[in-house]
Each structure stands twice: as C-alpha cells, then as structure tokens.
Amino acid sequence: MEFTSITAEQLQDRPDPHEVTDAETVYRGAIWDVARETFRMADQDEPLVRDFITHPGAVAVVALDDQDRVLLINQYRHPVRTRMWEIPAGLLDVSGEPALAAAQRELGEEADLVAEHWDTLVDFENSPGSSAEANRIFLARGLSEVPDAERFTREGEEAEIVAGFADLDDAVAAVLSGRLTSPAAALGILAAHVARSRDWSTLRAPDAAWPARPGHAG
Template identity: 35%
Template sequence: MKELIEKTIATEQVFNGRMIDLQIDTVSLPNGATATREIIRHPGAVAILAITADKKMIFVEQYRKPIDRVIFEIPAGKIDAGEIEHLLTAQRELEEETAYRAANWQLLTALYTAPGFADEIIHIYEARGLARQEAPLAMDVDEFLNVHTLTLTEAKALIGEGKIVDAKTVYAIQHFELNYNNY
C-alpha cells in the first residue's frame, strides 16, 4: 500500500473572515515533492430534516450569492463561537428560520461539504414532534427566506427542476425517502 499522508511544512494565514478563514499550506507529498494546498477553515454547521405530523418536510427558500440564485434547502446554520452542543445550535436554527420547535431530535449523520478544499462539517439532525411558535426567534439581520412544507414528491420534483442543488438537502430527502414508512 502506498503512503497517502501529506505533511504540513508551513502555513500562511491569508484571510480571517466572519464565516471562513483561508490558509495556504505547503505540504510534503508522499513521494518527497512539495505542493501547496488552499484550505478554507469553517467552524461547522448544522442542518435539520424537520418532518411534520402529516409526513411533509420543512424547507427554506433563499437567495445564495455564491451561486447567484434562489434555491430550496433544509433549515441550516453555522455553529456560532462558543456553541459546544450541536443539538442546541440545531434547535436554535430551526426556530430562527422556521418558527418551529421539535420535541424529538436524532442525529442522522455528519458530512464534509467539500473536503478537497474546506474542513466544513455539517451535522444533520432529524426533528419530529413539531409545533409552530407564534413568531420565529430573531433571524440574522442579513437573512431573508420563505418557509415551505413539501411532500416527498414535491421535493423530488424540485431536485429535477434544479431548485434543490445542495448535498445536505439531497441527503435529507434521500434519508426521508428510505425511511418514509417509519414516520
């Protein structure tokens, strides 16, 4: 078996932002040569597959500047500084974005969004036993979205129409479809 590990020789911090940091690492390759790696550091995020009593999923529709379009996603958000318990982040994000609270929570998985250049990990939770609150928690001041409840058929149609294009949401829909009879 070939050695696959790259060893970091040097790190240059290029940018420190509100949401991400960018660094360039010089690495020693398994064959002894050197290369550079551009790495985005991210604090992590949560996402929520929220399932209603009538077996629908909750989605948010919002504009995403990096891809310059409006898309549908499951509720999600960045883990804020000091938030150790990811479940608490998920509970906060669900209520902030949708005005729902959930009685039952289960961690489904954690996945890396783009391990070729970023360390962002998203912890995906399933939330059931939903109750809509009078009003959502204060949403981020730069966040604008619409909330939708969709059936599996409607969600899959949005994938086909190119309105659901992110991996966390496609994963959640697939999980829902594979476990639909268990809900």
C-alpha cells in the same frame, strides 16, 4: 490501476493526517479564513501546497410534520444569484455549543419551530478538496410553533425567508430532476426518504459521535 472488492467493513472514511511542514493564513474573513499548508505525500520528494477554507462546521435540519411533509425555506444566496429552497441550517459558531443545540436554535430562528423528537440523519463534508467544513443533518419530528412573543427577529438575507411544507416524495423528485440543488437539502431529503423506507432503522442518536466536527468549532 487495479481494482479490488470493497467489503462492508471497509466502507468508512478514516483519519490520516499528514505532517504539515509550513502553515499560514493568507486571508482572514468575517466568517472563515483561507489557510495555506505545505505537506508531503508518502514516497514523494516534492511537497504539496494547498489553499483551503477553514470552517467551524455547520448543522442542518430535516423537519417533518405528521404527514411526512418536509419543511423548506426559500432564501436568496448571493454567490449564485439564486433564491434556493433549503432546509434550516447554520454555523457552529457559538463556542462550546453542542451540535444538537445549534440545530434546535437554527430551527427556531429560521422557521419559528421547535421539535419534540430529534435524531442524527446523516453527516457529510461539504467540499473536502477545498474546505474543512463538516456538516451534520438532524431529523426533527413532533413539530410545534414558537410563541409569537419568543420568535427570533431575522435580518439580512434571512429577513426575506419564506417557509412551507412539501411532500417528501415531491421533494425527492425535485432533487433528482435538478430543480433543487442546495447540498444540505438534497442530501437531507434523500436520506430522509431512504430512512423512512427502512422504517427509520438507520437513524442515530442525536448526540452520536461526530469525529469530523472541527476541533476549532466556535
């Protein structure tokens, strides 16, 4: 393999849809399905078959208080049999709902908080080799509590959520030491730390373009 220098302008993912010659849904689930698609790579005679999770996309929130402490919620995740420190997050499963509105809803539902200031912090594809899940992480500041009478009643795993604030530097150390492994939390914490070191100049508008958001959201 030959290696070339990559310029700053080239550091951008680009859409490159390959023609799908056959497609079927091999599993239908409560939240997402599993699709099987057949396609060809350029100059290859044999087709490739891939199974992957379809997904409406998701949003997450790094919420910072006036001391630059990050809000973390502790929640049980059954597939990994672990109680994990995470940031508020949720699916884009409401038809037509803007990503920002979904993030604001999740912050209220999972942490009983609203925020005065919102920015786009970072985007990522959760596991692009096996899932179509696209994620956007927002930065929320200027926090205040939702009045008691207006709070969301949490159910299921969310009923046992415990929330608190951690020093951002401590959270970064927890990520780098492997003690905190939720992907959205890890990326969001590191991105917030970098953004703060650059005087928040890396932040994008809360309604910034998001080409990766699945067209079938909701």
